[in-house]
Amino acid sequence: MTRTFQLTPLDTNSAAELRQEGGTAYVADTHPGFPCRQCLRDADVGDELLLVSHDPFSTNSPYRSASPIFIHRHDCGAPITDVMPEQLTRRLLSVRAFNEDEIMIDAAVIDGADLEDTLARFLDNDETDHVHVHNAHRGCWATAVTRDPSCDDPTKTAAVQMQESELCHTVMAH
Numbered sequence: 001m002t003r004t005f006q007l008t009p010l011d012t013n014s015a016a017e018l019r020q021e022g023g024t025a026y027v028a029d030t031h032p033g034f035p036c037r038q039c040l041r042d043a044d045v046g047d048e049l050l051l052v053s054h055d056p057f058s059t060n061s062p063y064r065s066a067s068p069i070f071i072h073r074h075d076c077g078a079p080i081t082d083v084m085p086e087q088l089t090r091r092l093l094s095v096r097a098f099n100e101d102e103i104m105i106d107a108a109v110i111d112g113a114d115l116e117d118t119l120a121r122f123l124d125n126d127e128t129d130h131v132h133v134h135n136a137h138r139g140c141w142a143t144a145v146t147r148d149p150s151c152d153d154p155t156k157t158a159a160v161q162m163q164e165s166e167l168c169h170t171v172m173a174h
């Protein structure tokens with residue numbers, strides 16, 4: 001499977017810290033409706049969650065802000081990253097491209113079904129360092145997205161890169 005980008009959701013250590021700090025407790029009473037940002041699944045009815053505040057920025061960018069996110073109350077393991085998670089594709093999303101100084105250089109509100117096309121377009125811009133995806137309605141941060149390093153391997157010859165460039169602009173998701 002060849003991908004142009006990789007999802008970089010909340011990592012396990014950060015999720016553990018957020019659980020320790022605590023948040024507002026919820027029990028999912030609908031599905032979908034409670035998207036966990038660690039496992040990138042919508043919680044099943046009856047699942048326990050915490051609503052916490054997460055700041056995904058690493059510099060003092062003027063865009064720096066924390067967003068509300070749901071996480072399962074207990075460690076829920078590795079996220080789905082080999083396919084585009086349904087928690088993204090079935091929602092209205094705000095997609096924001098940032099340069100390496102974490103300055104926003106592009107943004108769009110899209111139907112989640114168009115997420116792959118939008119990511120491909122944003123990451124095609126060399127100035128884009130990474131992308132943040134949020135739920136458009138309530139602003140919950142969903143995941144960061146970066147280029148797949150396997151598509152930017154400088155050790156590959158130009159011919160190989162040329163050959164792969166078609167694939168490197170396509171994400172296979174089923």
Ligand SMILES: [Zn+2]
Nearest residue numbers: 036039072076
């Ligand atoms: Zn989870």
